[in-house]
Structure formats: C-alpha cells, structure tokens
Amino acid sequence: xxxxxxxxxxxxxxxxxxxxxxxxxxxxxxxxxxxxxxxxxxxxxxxxxxxxxxxxxxxxxxxxxxxxxxxxxxxxxxxxxxxxxxxxxxxxxxxxxxxxxxxxxxxxxxxxxxxxxxxxxxxxxxxxxxxxxxxxxxxxxxxxxxxxxxxxxxxxxxxxxxxxxxxxxxxxxxxxxxxxxxxxxxxxxxxxxxxxxxxxxxxxxxxxxxxxxxxxxxxxxxxxxxxxxxxxxxxxxxxxxxxxxxxxxxxxxxxxxxxxxxxxxxxxxxxxxxxxxxxxxxxxxxxxxxxxxxxxxxxxxxxxxxxxxxxxxxxxxxxxxxxxxxxxxxxxxxxxxxxx
Amino acid sequence: xxxxxxxxxxxxxxxxxxxxxxxxxxxxxxxxxxxxxxxxxxxxxxxxxxxxxxxxxxxxxxxxxxxxxxxxxxxxxxxxxxxxxxxxxxxxxxxxxxxxxxxxxxxxxxxxxxxxxxxxxxxxxxxxxxxxxxxxxxxxxxxxxxxxxxxxxxxxxxxxxxxxxxxxxxxxxxxxxxxxxxxxxxxxxxxxxxxxxxxxxxxxxxxxxxxxxxxxxxxxxxxxxxxxxxxxxxxxxxxxxxxxxxxxxxxxxxxxxxxxxxxxxxxxxxxxxxxxxxxxxxxxxxxxxxxxxxxxxxxxxxxxxxxxxxxxxxxxxxxxxxxxxxxxxxxxxxxxxxxx
Numbered sequence: 202x203x204x205x206x207x208x209x210x211x212x213x214x215x216x217x218x219x220x221x222x223x224x225x226x227x228x229x230x231x232x233x234x235x236x237x238x239x240x241x242x243x244x245x246x247x248x249x250x251x252x253x254x255x256x257x258x259x260x261x262x263x264x265x266x267x268x269x270x271x272x273x274x275x276x277x278x279x280x281x282x283x284x285x286x287x288x289x290x291x292x293x294x295x296x297x298x299x300x301x302x303x304x305x306x307x308x309x310x311x312x313x314x315x316x317x318x319x320x321x322x323x324x325x326x327x328x329x330x331x332x333x334x335x336x337x338x339x340x341x342x343x344x345x346x347x348x349x350x351x352x353x354x355x356x357x358x359x360x361x362x363x364x365x366x367x368x369x370x371x372x373x374x375x376x377x378x379x380x381x382x383x384x385x386x387x388x389x390x391x392x393x394x395x396x397x398x399x400x401x402x403x404x405x406x407x408x409x410x411x412x413x414x415x416x417x418x419x420x421x422x423x424x425x426x427x428x429x430x431x432x433x434x435x436x437x438x439x440x441x442x443x444x445x446x447x448x449x450x451x452x453x454x455x456x457x458x459x460x461x462x463x464x465x466x467x468x469x470x471x472x473x474x475x476x477x478x479x480x481x482x483x484x485x486x487x488x489x490x491x492x493x494x495x496x497x498x499x500x501x502x503x504x505x506x507x508x509x510x511x512x513x514x515x516x517x518x519x520x521x522x523x524x525x526x527x528x529x530x531x532x533x534x535x536x537x538x539x540x541x
Numbered sequence: 542x543x544x545x546x547x548x549x550x551x552x553x554x555x556x557x558x559x560x561x562x563x564x565x566x567x568x569x570x571x572x573x574x575x576x577x578x579x580x581x582x583x584x585x586x587x588x589x590x591x592x593x594x595x596x597x598x599x600x601x602x603x604x605x606x607x608x609x610x611x612x613x614x615x616x617x618x619x620x621x622x623x624x625x626x627x628x629x630x631x632x633x634x635x636x637x638x639x640x641x642x643x644x645x646x647x648x649x650x651x652x653x654x655x656x657x658x659x660x661x662x663x664x665x666x667x668x669x670x671x672x673x674x675x676x677x678x679x680x681x682x683x684x685x686x687x688x689x690x691x692x693x694x695x696x697x698x699x700x701x702x703x704x705x706x707x708x709x710x711x712x713x714x715x716x717x718x719x720x721x722x723x724x725x726x727x728x729x730x731x732x733x734x735x736x737x738x739x740x741x742x743x744x745x746x747x748x749x750x751x752x753x754x755x756x757x758x759x760x761x762x763x764x765x766x767x768x769x770x771x772x773x774x775x776x777x778x779x780x781x782x783x784x785x786x787x788x789x790x791x792x793x794x795x796x797x798x799x800x801x802x803x804x805x806x807x808x809x810x811x812x813x814x815x816x817x818x819x820x821x822x823x824x825x826x827x828x829x830x831x832x833x834x835x836x837x838x839x840x841x842x843x844x845x846x847x848x849x850x851x852x853x854x855x856x857x858x859x860x861x862x863x864x865x866x867x868x869x870x871x872x873x874x875x876x877x878x879x880x881x
Binding site: 295296304306357426427428452453465466468471473474477478480481482483 | 634636644646765766767769783784791792802803805806807808809810811812813815816817818819820821824
C-alpha cells in the first residue's frame with residue numbers, strides 16, 4: 202500500500218508499506234477517501250511540530266470499508282462501509298469524568314497524535330467506527346467528519362427555528378455551518394471576502410455580504426429589525442472579524458468561536474458587558490454529531506458536490522495542499538487507492 | 542435640602558435646593574444614605590461626558606424612607622423604608638420584548654441618565670421602589686444595589702453547591718461576589734494584589750492569593766484536583782487578568798466578565814476553543830436580584846460593616862471620591878441628611 206507522511210520541513214513523503222494485521226480490539230479499514238483540512242495544513246506548515254512526531258501518516262477525514270477484524274471485535278463485518286470519529290480519550294481525567302470525553306485533557310486525536318488515514322489500510326480501535334448507510338457515496342462520506350464539526354458548532358450555539366444566524370467566513374467549515382444551521386431552522390447570512398466563494402454560497406440560496414462593500418453592522422441591524430443576530434459563528438480566523446463580531450449580536454446573543462486563533466485576540470468586552478453576550482468555544486464533536494452528520498449527508502442536505510473541488514491520487518497529496526494554501530479549492534479529497 | 546452634582550471638569554458642586562413635590566406615579570424619598578461607586582468615579586473623571594448632562598445630581602446606591610406620594614401611587618405609604626432599582630426601560634425595544642428589560646436598548650439608568658440620590662429628597666417612579674424590612678439598618682441597605690450586582694453575576698455564572706469559584710479582584714464588588722457565591726454553595730478563592738485587602742478578605746474566611754507570589758494556574762489546578770475552576774469572575778478590570786483568566790477554568794468552565802473594560806482586551810481564544818469555555822457578560826440586575834440582595838443583607842450574609850469604610854456628610858462628597866480614587870476605601874456612604 203501507499204502512505205503519505207508529513208516528514209517535517211513542509212514536506213510530504215510518499216512511500217510503499219506493508220499493511221499490518223489489526224491487533225486485538227482493532228479493525229483494519231481499506232481507506233477509500235481522505236479529505237485534507239486546515240489542521241493538516243497547519244501540520245504541514247510546521248505549526249504543530251511541538252505536538253506531532255515525524256514522520257506522521259496524517260489525515261482524519263475519511264471513508265472506507267472494513268477489510269479485517271482483530272480478535273474480540275463484535276458488531277462489525279468485513280465489507281461494512283465506515284468512517285471514523287478520530288478521538289481516543291483516556292476516560293479518567295476530570296473532563297472525561299464530567300462527561301466531556303470529546304475534549305479529554307489527555308486526548309489522542311487519531312491522525313495528529315497517532316497515525317491517520319492517508320494510507321491504503323488503516324488500523325483503528327473498533328470504538329471509533331461510525332457506520333455508513335449503503336446509500337451514501339464514499340466520496341461524500343469523507344465529509345462526515347467536517348460536517349460533524351459543523352453539527353457540533355450549531356448545537357453548541359443552540360440554533361433554533363427562526364433564529365437569525367451570521368457566519369463569518371465562507372470556507373468549507375463556514376459553508377457546512379451555514380447548511381446545518383439552515384437545516385436546524387435558522388436564517389443564515391454568510392460574510393465572505395472572496396467573490397468566487399460568495400457566488401458559490403449564493404447559489405446554495407444563502408444571503409452573502411462583502412464586508413468591504415456593505416456596513417455589516419447596519420445590514421444585520423436592519424435584517425433583524427433592530428435586534429441584532431441571535432448567533433454569530435466566527436469561522437474566518439481573522440483578528441478584525443473577532444473584534445467586529447460582538448457588534449453583530451443581539452442582547453443576550455451568542456458568539457461561537459470556531460476558527461483557530463493561535464495568538465490572543467482583542468475582544469470588545471464593553472459590548473460583551475453591555476449586551477450580556479455569551480462567547481463559546483467549540484471543539485471537535487461528540488458521537489451524536491457524527492450520527493447527525495451521516496444523516497445530513499445521506500439526505501442530501503449538505504452540498505457535498507460543491508464542497509469537493511477535486512479528487513486526487515495519494516501521490517499528488519503535496520500539490521493538493523498547495524491548492525488549498527492558495528485558496529484555489531474548498532475541499533480536496535485524496536483517493537487513497539488510486540495509483541497503488 | 543442639599544444636592545451634590547457633577548459639574549464637569551472633575552468637580553462636584555454642593556448646592557441648596559427646594560424639594561419638588563412628586564408628580565403623578567412618583568414617590569418622594571427622603572434619602573438616608575447614598576453609596577459612591579466606580580461608575581460615579583468614571584462620571585467624575587469625565588469618562589462618561591458624552592452620556593451625562595451636567596450639572597448632574599448623581600448617585601444610585603441608596604436607602605431612605607418615603608416622604609410623599611404622587612397621585613395614583615398605590616401599595617406604598619409615607620414612612621416606608623425603601624431602596625431603588627434604578628432602571629427605567631422603554632418596554633418596546635427588541636431586548637425588552639424578549640424579556641431582557643434590565644438591559645433595554647434605550648435604558649434610562651436613574652442617577653446617570655437622569656437625576657440620582659445625592660440630594661435630600663428624590664422623586665422616582667413608584668415602579669422602581671424595593672421595600673426594605675424594618676430589621677435592616679438603612680446604612681447597610683445602601684449596599685443593596687451593589688449586592689444585587691453580585692447576585693446577578695453569581696446567578697449568571699450559575700454557581701452551584703460545591704463549585705470551585707475564583708474571583709479576580711478583591712474590591713467591593715469582588716468581596717460581594719465572593720460572599721454571594723459562598724452563600725450559593727461555592728468554595729471561593731479571591732486573587733488580589735493589595736495586602737491590606739487580602740488580609741480583610743482572609744478575615745471573612747476566604748482563601749486569598751497574591752498572583753505575584755503564587756503561580757495562580759498551578760494553585761488553582763492543585764486546588765481543583767487537576768480540573769480547573771468551575772467559574773471565574775473577572776472583577777479587576779486589568780488587561781493581564783483577562784488574558785490569564787481563561788487558564789484558570791476547567792473544561793466547559795465559565796468566565797464571567799464583571800469589570801468594565803473600556804477598550805478591547807486580548808483573550809486567549811486558543812484556550813477558549815481547547816476547553817470549550819464560556820465567556821459571559823453580566824450587567825446590572827433584575828428584580829429577583831434586588832430581592833435576594835435585601836434578604837442577604839438582612840440575614841447578615843453580606844459583610845456590610847467591613848465594606849463600609851466610612852460615612853461622610855454630603856458636603857464632603859468630593860473628598861470621599863478622593864479616598865476611593867486612592868484605594869483608601871472599600872465603600873464610602875454619604876449621609877445625605879447630615880449637615881442639611
């Protein structure tokens with residue numbers, strides 16, 4: 202089989218390797234597709250070198266079929282279509298004991314802290330498997346993981362029918378949040394600088410705003426009859442977006458910070474105070490989010506074809522990251538079996 | 542009667558004036574005591590000149606007895622001991638219609654946006670009255686308003702029995718929050734730079750920390766068996782405190798921002814994300830907070846005698862602000878009738 206590894210120094214190495222038999226409690230998955238995401242790009246850029254051990258076979262947004270079962274695995278069969286919720290918690294830390302296993306204080310994120318799915322055959326503990334329905338295409342199923350992120354964010358923001366929702370940043374996660382929020386009954390506007398992305402998002406039926414052309418505070422105030430938005434999702438990662446986001450929310454409204462902000466950001470605490478706002482952090486997902494994500498993709502609620510800009514063979518993984526970096530793609534899938 | 546007015550240019554003017562009869566729906570209160578607070582100091586410093594009209598008779602933490610009733614006022618009698626919840630909302634804005642009248646989008650804060658209680662006789666709409674029990678001393682009752690702030694903050698932070706609570710900043714509001722949080726069942730530590738304040742707070746039975754002597758993150762981590770605090774109250778107003786506060790909270794913990802931060806502050810959004818924290822703004826109070834505050838003061842739960850550093854006649858209001866400014870006092874009450 203072929204593997205793609207982050208080798209340090211912004212380099213991906215493609216190598217041949219022998220598949221390993223699954224250990225007790227593990228299953229071996231024949232990986233079909235692996236999506237490349239912003240976190241993978243952070244790894245490639247060396248931003249996470251303090252955390253990852255190289256060479257690292259990375260990748261964690263995936264789909265595939267079970268190819269072998271380790272001893273003691275029950276409830277699964279060879280050939281089952283699956284995806285993976287790549288969280289391996291210790292079950293004993295204070296966060297786990299309080300029921301927040303998904304953000305375990307000693308979390309092993311599979312594909313970052315241990316090997317991921319950019320390889321032909323991948324062994325994982327059976328506990329992390331999520332079943333896929335036969336009606337869901339495997340390329341679309343590679344979007345289950347990022348869709349689960351969006352479901353988690355929308356649940357965390359508690360979007361209710363009729364809520365006015367602002368999504369700042371129209372990249373793949375922004376589009377997924379907008380799609381899920383609409384499915385939960387929200388009315389959504391997406392704020393995005395890039396005109397091509399705005400056009401794509403507009404075709405999905407969402408309002409869009411260019412904040413350089415339109416005063417976003419005036420627009421949102423008018424859209425909400427003077428109240429402000431119920432929920433604002435910050436998905437852009439930009440300092441200016443964070444600083445402006447609090448001005449968009451209603452009294453007792455919510456700002457969900459989804460984007461990674463590696464350095465502290467200025468927040469308008471005067472506005473937080475004045476309107477008694479809530480700011481929430483949201484990280485990864487819980488099993489309920491994965492199950493909802495499968496349902497939304499299977500039901501055609503998620504615009505999978507728009508999000509998947511292209512599918513490349515594993516040998517072209519490095520170039521694919523180049524396209525992501527340049528903003529030329531929403532989501533690129535690696536066809537892990539192609540060329541192997 | 543005597544009045545004390547903010548006249549602009551850091552100046553307070555003391556003047557003689559004739560009491561005015563209460564209009565329809567108003568009551569006239571013979572003011573006993575008025576507490577001086579941080580907001581009053583902001584007014585005196587000119588920080589709120591864009592909002593206030595001068596000369597402004599200010600003051601809004603008060604106690605007194607009803608001296609006259611306007612037409613149409615029912616349910617109150619001359620001689621009743623009262624305090625005032627100084628919020629006058631429009632009832633028609635989106636915030637009011639959603640049930641958040643206390644942070645009405647067009648709020649008239651009595652004592653800031655209209656005349657306050659630094660005068661011998663004060664007319665207010667009867668709706669803002671709060672009854673005082675005969676067992677509560679009127680000097681202590683002047684602390685009802687700041688105590689209601691603390692009750693609101695503690696309710697907003699949802700402090701539950703057994704919660705580990707960190708209060709950053711041991712001024713009057715910090716001490717009130719610590720006292721209310723303990724009454725709600727929390728275990729409380731107060732982080733405070735000033736050794737005199739730490740000693741006073743320690744005498745009330747609270748743990749205290751000097752963050753220059755003790756690594757506060759290590760201390761809180763150990764205190765909470767590795768989890769982090771359930772709720773952190775930021776009451777200091779300091780930029781460094783805000784930046785460090787997120788490191789003190791547990792997974793899914795809460796940071797309540799109580800202090801006024803007139804300029805944007807840096808927040809560690811990486812930590813917000815990593816631990817799925819909640820940051821809440823908290824402003825003023827609701828009637829339930831006032832009623833609870835009366836109960837806590839009447840029950841001796843609030844350390845009123847410690848908080849009231851001294852009581853001065855109205856003619857010494859300007860000097861009293863000087864003491865507050867210099868950090869020489871927790872709370873100073875003005876005896877509004879003395880010397881008149």
